[in-house]
Structures are given as C-alpha cells and as structure tokens.
Amino acid sequence: MSEGKLLIFVKELSLLLEKKPSEAMIFTKGKQLLENLIAVDDWLPEAFAQPHPQYYQQYLLYADPLDRFSIVSFVWGPGQKTPIHNHTVWGMVGQLRGEEKGTPYYPQPAGGFKTGESTISSPGHVDTVSPNTHDIHVVENHLTDQTSISIHVYGGNIGKIQRSVFDPVTGAEKMFISGYANTVVPNLWKPL
Numbered sequence: 379m380s381e382g383k384l385l386i387f388v389k390e391l392s393l394l395l396e397k398k399p400s401e402a403m404i405f406t407k408g409k410q411l412l413e414n415l416i417a418v419d420d421w422l423p424e425a426f427a428q429p430h431p432q433y434y435q436q437y438l439l440y441a442d443p444l445d446r447f448s449i450v451s452f453v454w455g456p457g458q459k460t461p462i463h464n465h466t467v468w469g470m471v472g473q474l475r476g477e478e479k480g481t482p483y484y485p486q487p488a489g490g491f492k493t494g495e496s497t498i499s500s501p502g503h504v505d506t507v508s509p510n511t512h513d514i515h516v517v518e519n520h521l522t523d524q525t526s527i528s529i530h531v532y533g534g535n536i537g538k539i540q541r542s543v544f545d546p547v548t549g550a551e552k553m554f555i556s557g558y559a560n561t562v563v564p565n566l567w568k569p570l
Contacts, residue, residue, distance in 0.1 A: 383421040385566040387411055388440050388449070391531070395446045401468050401508060408531070409470055409504050416472040416502060416529055422451060423564050427475075429455035429525045430559070438558040440566065441535045448537065450530045450558070452517075454478065459518030461543040462491065467533040469507040473499040476519065476526025480505060483514045489549040499528070514544065 390411050399407070415421075426437040430453075439449040454476070462483050471480070482494035491514070498520055499505060507513055519526045530536070537558045542551045 382566075383415060383418075384439060384449070384564070387415045388566060391447060392442065395442075401510060404468060404533070405470070405506050405508075409506070412470050412472040412504050412529065412531055413502065416474050416504070419474055419501065422474065422527070422529075426451045426560065426564065427453055427525075427527055429453050429458075431455065434458045434460065434519075435559040436537070436556060437560045438537060438563050439529075440563065441537075445535045446533070448532050448535045450532070450536060452528045452530055454517075454519035454526045454528075456519055456522050456524065460516055462514060462516050462546055463543045464509070464513045464541055465507050465532065465536070466509055466513070466539055466541055467536070468509075469530060469532045469536075470504055471499070471507070471517075472504045472529045472531075473501050474527045474529050475501060476521050476524055478526050478528055479518050479520040481516045481518075482512050483516065483544070483546070484512075485514070485544075485549060490547050491544065491549060 394407055435453040437451045439451055441448045478499045479496050481496040483491040486492055537556055540553055540555055542553055544551055
C-alpha cells in the first residue's frame with residue numbers, strides 16, 4: 379500500500395470543497411484528484427475489496443464530518459448489478475480494478491424510462507453523475523469471470539441519504555437508504 383494516498387485525497391478534496399466550488403469545478407478539479415488516486419492500484423485495504431457471492435458491496439472508506447462528501451469502494455462480483463437508481467447529489471465514479479458498464483436511464487412523460495447509451499469503464503476512467511444533468515442509471519460488473527472495483531465520491535454521506543430505485547416499465551419509485559457493508563472504516567493515519 380502506498381502510505382497516505384487516501385488521506386492525501388481526503389485532504390485535497392476537503393480543501394477544494396472548502397472553497398464552495400461550482401459543480402463544474404468539482405467535476406474538473408475533483409475529477410483530477412480522483413484520477414490521481416486511482417492511477418495506481420496499491421492503496422485499497424483488502425478488507426474493503428471483498429466481493430459478496432450474491433450482491434455488490436458498498437464499503438465506506440471516509441465520510442466527511444460535515445457531510446460534504448463520502449468515499450466508498452464498490453465491489454462487484456461477476457454478474458452483479460444495481461437496480462435503476464438515483465443519487466440526489468453529485469458523484470464521481472473512478473474505476474480501480476476490472477471493468478464496469480454504466481447505463482443511463484431517462485424518465486419518460488408517460489412513465490417508464492428510455493435507456494441511454496452504455497459506457498464501459500476501464501481502470502483509470504472517471505465518470506460523473508448529477509441530479510442537474512443525469513442522475514439515474516444502472517451499474518454492473520462488465521466482466522463475467524472476475525471482481526471489479528470502483529471508487530465513488532459523493533457530495534454527501536451517500537449511505538444515509540434517502541434515494542430511489544425505479545421500476546423500468548412503470549417508472550414507479552421506491553425510496554431506500556443504502557447504508558454500508560462495513561462496520562469499521564480504515565485508519566487513514568496508519569499504513570494498513
């Protein structure tokens with residue numbers, strides 16, 4: 379593990395958000411910070427990289443005490459995917475290992491959703507989501523034979539934010555709060 383890589387990211391993002399930047403600035407400067415974090419895959423503690431045999435895992439790596447942002451590792455076993463869901467806050471998704479497929483969904487006036495064009499994220503790629511532009515999607519492991527891991531950064535504590543999943547045909551909305559798979563977070567001040 380590279381000592382302090384996640385801590386450096388937390389500090390740099392905290393300093394950026396302290397300036398109360400626009401979302402466009404977060405998606406420019408914050409995206410560069412996330413690209414730097416995921417450029418080398420030697421820092422994520424093994425405890426936060428474990429897949430579950432049935433469903434993806436959402437491990438909290440850091441939650442800002444003022445709820446300005448949270449950092450989460452998403453771990454996807456082969457074939458695992460999300461339902462159609464939203465976030466309600468800005469987000470950046472950086473691919474650390476493997477490949478993920480993201481598909482945007484667009485609500486239709488008569489109900490249901492129109493499926494957008496899917497993108498495949500390889501290691502080093504950073505994508506964004508925002509309620510101001512495109513907040514509803516499905517994410518899945520694009521690989522059928524191995525685990526994929528992405529690092530998500532959200533403009534709030536995503537594990538305690540009330541969000542929605544949607545029925546793809548009717549558009550019916552069901553509220554949820556995701557929480558986290560882990561009960562402890564990494565100690566950023568001690569090499570793991």
